[in-house]
Amino acid sequence: MSTLTLYTFAMSHYSEKIRWTLDAIGADYREAFLSPVFHIGPALGLGRRGRTTLPVLRTPEGAVQDSTRILLWLEHEGLLGPLLPSAQRERVLAVEDRFDAIGKDVARLLYAASFGVADDHIVKLWTDHATPLQSRVIRGGYPLIRWAFRRKLGITASGARRAQQRIARVVDWLEAQLKDGRTYLVGDHLTVADITAASLLAPLACPPQHAVYGEPAYRQGMAAALAPWAGRPAMKWVLDLYEAHRGTLPAGAVRQAA
Ligand SMILES: N[C@@H](CCC(=O)N[C@@H](CS)C(=O)NCC(=O)O)C(=O)O
Structure with missing residues (x-):
């Protein structure tokens, strides 16, 4: 066990x-x-x-x-x-911190673009692992839960614009690092710097190896939020890192539920 x-x-x-x-x-x-x-x-x-x-x-x-x-x-x-190599610990943790800082902005952007537009898809995502009773509560309470999310994350048009700008600054930073052709952000092998950067950007890059972001329905539901990032070298780096280090999920697979 x-x-x-x-x-x-x-x-x-x-x-x-x-x-x-x-x-x-x-x-x-x-x-x-x-x-x-x-x-x-x-x-x-x-x-x-x-x-x-x-x-x-x-x-x-x-x-x-x-x-x-x-x-x-x-x-x-x-x-x-x-x-997390001890010789590069501070550098790795600084990169981890930089990407953690845009996690809420990524969520803001996705919900701002999909609330009211792809509600069915969001309800599906929120209930995929729910019991039948939980599902009924989430479905019935969706307008209220959506309102609470808007409030908690500050999802407004200007909030989403600022989130987009903050993400863009970090994506620009990432692309500046990648200019010398490196694969890994710190040193010559995978560290939690790479894992954090790729995971936090994965909802925008949609790697096929991810059980949620790799689904066509997700890409469709979030299309408006994803469009500005498509084709950016940073997203290609995320996709390449997933390809190299994250294995393949069988289509439609989800990891074991509780
Ligand atoms: N600083 C936290 C942030 C985690 C976070 O924001 N998680 C979100 C999901 S992506 C969450 O749990 N939101 C629900 C809530 O805040 O109640 C961490 O690094 O774990």
Whole structure:
């Protein structure tokens, strides 16, 4: 039996960052997919920090909430190895921080473009791992949940514009790094800098290896938010990194639910 349980949303890019890291180190873990609204109790109860965010990693010593704190816990346990090399630790963590900082902007952009336009698709994404009762609650409460998301993420036309600008600055930075032809952002092998950058941009790049972002229905539902980024070298880098390091998912596959 696995000693680690990763609590996620299937579509969360911060969750993908930790899922990828655990896969890369060959960790024996089980993933528990939660659904919006129904994540609040487990996140508060496990995290014990008054926060409702996922991912949360339950470990034999207690639960760790927040993707960066999870990485630091894995490092402390000696599990990260070359993914966080001590000689380049500060540089790697600085890149991790830079991409974490645009995670909420990526979500803002996607929801701003799809609320009211692709609601059926969003409901599908939010209920894919829900029980029948949870599904009914999410469907029935969708207008209210959407309103709460708008408020929490500050989703307005000007908020989305500012999010777009902040993402563009980080994408420009990434492309400036890639100009010398490098594959990896720090050093000559995969680190959590690359995993974080690629995971946080994956909702915009849509790698086929991802169970949600690789789906044609996702690309269709989010088309307006994705259009400005298509063809950017940064997105190609994300796709190449997934291709090289993330394996292939059988079409329509989802990892085991809770
Ligand atoms: N700093 C956190 C951010 C995580 C985050 O924002 N997660 C989103 C999903 S992508 C979330 O759980 N949102 C629901 C909520 O805040 O209740 C981390 O790195 O784990």
